[in-house]
Amino acid sequence: MRIIIDAMGGDNAPLEIVKGALAGQKRWGVDIVLTGDEDAIRSAMKDCGADEVPRGVEIVGTTETVEMCDDPSTVFRRKKDTSMGVGLTALRDGKGDAFISAGSTGALLTGATLLVKRVRGIRRAAMAPVIPTTTGKAVLIDCGANAECTPEYLVQFAYLGSFYAKRTLGIDNPRVGLLNIGAEDSKGTDLQKETLQWLQKAGAEGHLNFIGNIEAKEAIKGGCDVIVTDGFSGNVMLKSIEGIGSYAGSALKSIFKKNLLTKLAALLVMPGLNDFKSQLDPNKVGGTAFIGISKPVIKAHGSSNAEAIENAILQAKEFAHSGIIDDIEQNIDLMKVEKE
Amino acid sequence: MRIIIDAMGGDNAPLEIVKGALAGQKRWGVDIVLTGDEDAIRSAMKDCGADEVPRGVEIVGTTETVEMCDDPSTVFRRKKDTSMGVGLTALRDGKGDAFISAGSTGALLTGATLLVKRVRGIRRAAMAPVIPTTTGKAVLIDCGANAECTPEYLVQFAYLGSFYAKRTLGIDNPRVGLLNIGAEDSKGTDLQKETLQWLQKAGAEGHLNFIGNIEAKEAIKGGCDVIVTDGFSGNVMLKSIEGIGSYAGSALKSIFKKNLLTKLAALLVMPGLNDFKSQLDPNKVGGTAFIGISKPVIKAHGSSNAEAIENAILQAKEFAHSGIIDDIEQNIDLMKVEKE
Numbered sequence: 001m002r003i004i005i006d007a008m009g010g011d012n013a014p015l016e017i018v019k020g021a022l023a024g025q026k027r028w029g030v031d032i033v034l035t036g037d038e039d040a041i042r043s044a045m046k047d048c049g050a051d052e053v054p055r056g057v058e059i060v061g062t063t064e065t066v067e068m069c070d071d072p073s074t075v076f077r078r079k080k081d082t083s084m085g086v087g088l089t090a091l092r093d094g095k096g097d098a099f100i101s102a103g104s105t106g107a108l109l110t111g112a113t114l115l116v117k118r119v120r121g122i123r124r125a126a127m128a129p130v131i132p133t134t135t136g137k138a139v140l141i142d143c144g145a146n147a148e149c150t151p152e153y154l155v156q157f158a159y160l161g162s163f164y165a166k167r168t169l170g171i172d173n174p175r176v177g178l179l180n181i182g183a184e185d186s187k188g189t190d191l192q193k194e195t196l197q198w199l200q201k202a203g204a205e206g207h208l209n210f211i212g213n214i215e216a217k218e219a220i221k222g223g224c225d226v227i228v229t230d231g232f233s234g235n236v237m238l239k240s241i242e243g244i245g246s247y248a249g250s251a252l253k254s255i256f257k258k259n260l261l262t263k264l265a266a267l268l269v270m271p272g273l274n275d276f277k278s279q280l281d282p283n284k285v286g287g288t289a290f291i292g293i294s295k296p297v298i299k300a301h302g303s304s305n306a307e308a309i310e311n312a313i314l315q316a317k318e319f320a321h322s323g324i325i326d327d328i329e330q331n332i333d334l335m336k337v338e339k340e
Numbered sequence: 341m342r343i344i345i346d347a348m349g350g351d352n353a354p355l356e357i358v359k360g361a362l363a364g365q366k367r368w369g370v371d372i373v374l375t376g377d378e379d380a381i382r383s384a385m386k387d388c389g390a391d392e393v394p395r396g397v398e399i400v401g402t403t404e405t406v407e408m409c410d411d412p413s414t415v416f417r418r419k420k421d422t423s424m425g426v427g428l429t430a431l432r433d434g435k436g437d438a439f440i441s442a443g444s445t446g447a448l449l450t451g452a453t454l455l456v457k458r459v460r461g462i463r464r465a466a467m468a469p470v471i472p473t474t475t476g477k478a479v480l481i482d483c484g485a486n487a488e489c490t491p492e493y494l495v496q497f498a499y500l501g502s503f504y505a506k507r508t509l510g511i512d513n514p515r516v517g518l519l520n521i522g523a524e525d526s527k528g529t530d531l532q533k534e535t536l537q538w539l540q541k542a543g544a545e546g547h548l549n550f551i552g553n554i555e556a557k558e559a560i561k562g563g564c565d566v567i568v569t570d571g572f573s574g575n576v577m578l579k580s581i582e583g584i585g586s587y588a589g590s591a592l593k594s595i596f597k598k599n600l601l602t603k604l605a606a607l608l609v610m611p612g613l614n615d616f617k618s619q620l621d622p623n624k625v626g627g628t629a630f631i632g633i634s635k636p637v638i639k640a641h642g643s644s645n646a647e648a649i650e651n652a653i654l655q656a657k658e659f660a661h662s663g664i665i666d667d668i669e670q671n672i673d674l675m676k677v678e679k680e
């Protein structure tokens with residue numbers, strides 16, 4: 001297994017990316033290809049104590065970087081030699097099994113779509129982070145790749161999310177819910193109302209384990225394994241979860257810092273609190289898979305540190321092993337929504 | 341000040357509603373009108389230790405109740421003598437200064453619009469809960485009344501939310517943000533892109549303190565005082581916050597229950613934890629104001645207990661005192677969005 005990593009993407013590139021790549025290479029037993037400025041990567045390796053490029057690691061030198069301010073729709077035409085574009089092309093050409101970048105989400109999505117291509121028949125690739133729930137985990141699809149969606153996109157997301165939950169979370173027959181503002185069939189906008197009918201049909205025909213509309217609160221309680229929604233609402237949900245997670249973190253910190261007794265209390269519950277914190281910590285998850293692309297592409301958080309990259313490597317390895325892309329290709333006929 | 345309360349609305353009616361009404365009447369020095377089944381209300385009063393209807397409390401007997409399964413758009417035509425409809429009519433007719441119900445949100449919104457009417461010129465009334473942020477509080481408008489919105493609705497919500505933040509949260513010159521999936525002007529759907537232009541114009545002209553697009557995470561960090569969005573996304577945000585709040589609550593509970601030492605720790609930080617919990621507890625807030633209606637209407641949570649009703653009474657009193665409806669009426673010309 002060979003993982004290609006954009007060494008120049010994200011707020012902490014290249015040092016943390018390189019550090020995480022070296023750690024992940026050893027820990028998960030994969031080969032690594034780093035794309036980016038060769039001097040900068042070598043210098044980062046030295047800072048990690050590696051004077052030579054380690055065995056199992058390769059550098060593909062590039063001269064340009066996709067910046068956050070670059071227009072995603074034109075950057076790969078304007079800049080031909082970016083760490084992201086070269087990495088995606090290497091993935092397309094079979095020089096690796098998965099690609100990871102902590103760079104611009106928009107550019108990565110556009111690049112994956114243009115260079116690696118979607119699975120034939122898939123209308124839009126989606127971002128599908130795994131979020132914590134009271135009883136376990138759930139896949140949230142889409143969470144920002146497609147702000148404006150059609151019922152067909154959402155029906156496809158339901159299948160993509162279901163395969164992903166099955167293959168990467170190991171959930172048999174994942175329960176698929178349509179994110180809505182109430183459980184009743186009449187709730188939501190036209191998008192939800194029309195999507196609901198298609199998903200009910202897919203459920204009745206036994207193609208999906210569709211449980212109906214679900215509110216955000218019930219989803220977080222563990223009411224379903226796959227939360228299907230448009231990229232706008234999905235992003236609002238994801239960012240709200242992150243926001244309240246950090247709100248709770250700072251509230252708890254100030255509670256425990258109050259005086260000597262509360263500081264003692266903090267010591268007593270520290271292991272539990274750390275577990276709780278890590279459930280809500282994006283660095284522990286690693287990244288978000290782009291589902292619907294014909295090869296594995298993982299978006300790591302822009303603020304990824306070495307630990308996040310290390311975890312993203314495991315995630316990429318598991319994604320590449322999972323067989324989810326085969327699932328999608330073999331079931332593409334089910335995902336066609338034609339106006340009757 | 342006279343507050344009309346639907347004694348039959350919500351999961352815990354009439355006992356908890358009546359209990360909260362009696363407590364609120366004494367505590368906040370207001371008169372109360374209870375609408376609903378007279379026998380049931382009197383019996384609930386007895387359970388609260390009041391053999392007679394207390395001074396300052398009045399019962400208006402009704403024979404019907406709006407049920408959760410009733411169609412909001414027809415219920416007030418089909419059922420002429422409901423506790424909700426009679427209460428709203430009494431508000432319209434000046435028999436009270438505000439109305440509170442824990443019953444069906446959809447029916448209350450429709451009833452308020454049909455019976456009490458919107459402020460002239462307001463396209464849609466919005467639900468505007470106050471949510472906790474890391475640095476204080478923010479108004480989230482809309483959060484479910486209008487799943488499908490136009491730019492004009494959102495521009496009006498910006499003004500409504502701004503007046504509400506100023507008048508009820510006491511924030512001078514409230515910072516208004518447009519909820520979006522990124523801060524850049526190009527983010528979001530057509531709805532956000534068009535609304536952004538109108539709000540930027542209102543900001544440039546000095547009518548609103550508009551700070552631009554804001555992500556859910558930044559909003560929860562306290563990045564603005566008024567979060568403007570459509571009812572679908574707003575509901576997803578609100579319910580995600582509630583969901584993660586209860587997730588955090590149950591996670592903390594299990595951390596502290598682990599063993600004797602962690603139970604000791606719980607005792608040491610109990611006051612702080614209770615404060616934290618109450619910040620995320622809907623019963624402490626009381627209810628959500630419907631803004632844009634020509635008189636104060638407050639939706640209490642469906643699961644409201646007596647404490648929630650007591651707090652909703654204070655909220656209704658403050659709303660009626662605040663002058664926000666005058667603000668809206670006097671500034672209605674600013675809120676007109678005409679295609680140029």
